[in-house]
Every structure is written in C-alpha cells, then in structure tokens.
Amino acid sequence: MYYTSPTDGYRLAYHKNGSGRPVVMIHGSPGDSHEYDRLAALVSARAMTIVPDLRGFGLSDKQLDNGSDVFSRDGQVKAVIALMDELELTDAILVGYDIGGFTVQGVAHKRPDLVAALVLAPPIPGVGRRILEVSPVNEFWHATFFRTTLVEQVFDGNPDAIRALLKIHLDGWSGPGSTVTDELLDNMVKGCSAPGAFTASVSWFRHLESNPVSGYAGETVPDIGDRFDKPVSILWPECDPLFPVAWSDQIDRFMSNFSLKFMPGVGHFSPTEAPQLFAAEIFAHLSGEWRADTAR
Secondary structure: OEEOOOEOOEOOEEEEEOOOOEEEEEOOOOOOHHHHHHHHHHHOOOOEEEEEOOOOOOOOOOOOOOOOHHHOHHHHHHHHHHHHHHOOOOOEEEEEOHHHHHHHHHHHHHOHHHEEEEEEOOOOOOOHHHHHOHHHHHHOHHHHHOOOOHHHHHHOOOHHHHHHHHHHHHHHHOOOOOOOHHHHHHHHHHHHOOOOHHHHHHHHHHOOOOOHHHHHHOOOOOOHHHOEOOOEEEEEEOOOOOOOHHHHHHHHHOEOOEEEEEEOOOOOOHHHHOHHHHHHHHHHHHHOOOOOOOOO
C-alpha cells in the first residue's frame, strides 16, 4: 500500500501494480479498494492499475476535524486529480461505479487532459426527475438517512449496528446468487467501525451536489455540442434495484461516444460480481479495438 502527499490535509492510500497504460479504479460507498481486487488482478497483467481508497474510506485519512466538505464529490474529485498529478498519470482509463462512477466522471469533466476513456457502471447521466418516483425514493432511502445525526448517535463506532445496516444494502442490491456478499460485508464493517470512520464514509451524501437524489432531480440536458465526447464503455447491471435498465434510455442526450452493454444476473456491486466483463472493456480500450455503438 502506498500513500499520496496530503491534499487539503488528507492522504489517499492506494495500490499500484503492473506496468504500462494507467487504469485507475474508484470504488463505491461504503466500500474501499478491496472491491477491485479481482479486476485489478486481471488487468495488471496488461496495464498499470492504480486503486485508491477515497477520502474517508479504507486506509485513507478520515479525520473529521476539517468538516465534511473534503468528503463531498468535489472533494473526492480533487483528491483523485491530485493522485494522478502526483504519479504523473495521463492517457488513463478510469473505472468507476456508485460514488466512484460520479467521481471519475467529475475527474474527466474537470481534467479531460488526464483521461483517455471511461469504463462505467451506474450512476450514468439521464435519470433526471425519475429519481423522485415512488420506487426510486424507496430504494434511495439511505441517501436521506445518511444526512441525519442518527449516523453519529447510533451507528458510528458501533460495529454490530453498522453490520446490520450494511447487510440490508448488500442483501437488497446484490445480484441473485451473488457469492461476494459476505466477503464485501466483512470488509465494509472492518473499514467503517473505528470511531469517526462511518461518519466519514457517508459524508458524501450530506452535500446537495453529491447526493444522487438531489443531483439527478436537478439534472439539466447539455446542448448537443456540449455532450461528453470521450470514449465511454457503459456496463449496466440488469439486477440493480437502484438503477433499473429503463433508465438507460437517455444516455445519448449527455454522451456522444459510448457503448452500452447489459449484464444479466449482476447486481449493484458489479465490478466485484462481474470483473471479467469490466476487464474485457478495459482491454478493448487498451488495444484500440473499442468502438462506440453508433455515431451520435
């Protein structure tokens, strides 16, 4: 495990393996870099993999004395850019899902000079105000709950309570017959149990621009010439209750150069559940064989 120099007073812990083109993988919440162990093992034979723990997660710094802004989407984007600049990474393939997907899209928009391509599972642009319908509101209850002081009063520093809460997420969001649920749960609880750690890990949701409900509800469609034009592989799980496949119908209003593939039987934790599918997309970008679905 390596550590970056501090940015805003926070270091990122990261794994680095292999050599060649950089592939940067960003985990979801409330996970850490462990989510990419299988995928990084596949990819590091053909590229250099860099897999950090975001601020507030895993072995990265998570002190709360600087407030929660450092754990917001903008704060995490800043930290990943600082990591890439420190390691002098360019022409990188960025991989993400969950809050990691939001983060790598933010990096690509803010610093396109660092990025060659993205490999994403949801969240993907185009959901809009559908996020406020009854079913999504029921699924995204955590996005509101994590904004309450019950996090500090009941869950922070309480491993049993954290396990019970996170088990609800894993049981409800994993694909049918998933074999990774127990392993992910044990690792998540281990990473979130120290005093202050769980609060840090959910602080993303305490910012309007980071919270997926408020973010999607305020989403605006760009002018056609302003759509994101970097190559993007989109892998959409068919069994993710947070992001139903019907929400894939508006992507071309936000992106002009993408491919879309669906993953049967795969749930929300898709890089862990189906690492081989992500590896295939990464290899296609590395080899130059990747093609967009159609000209848009």
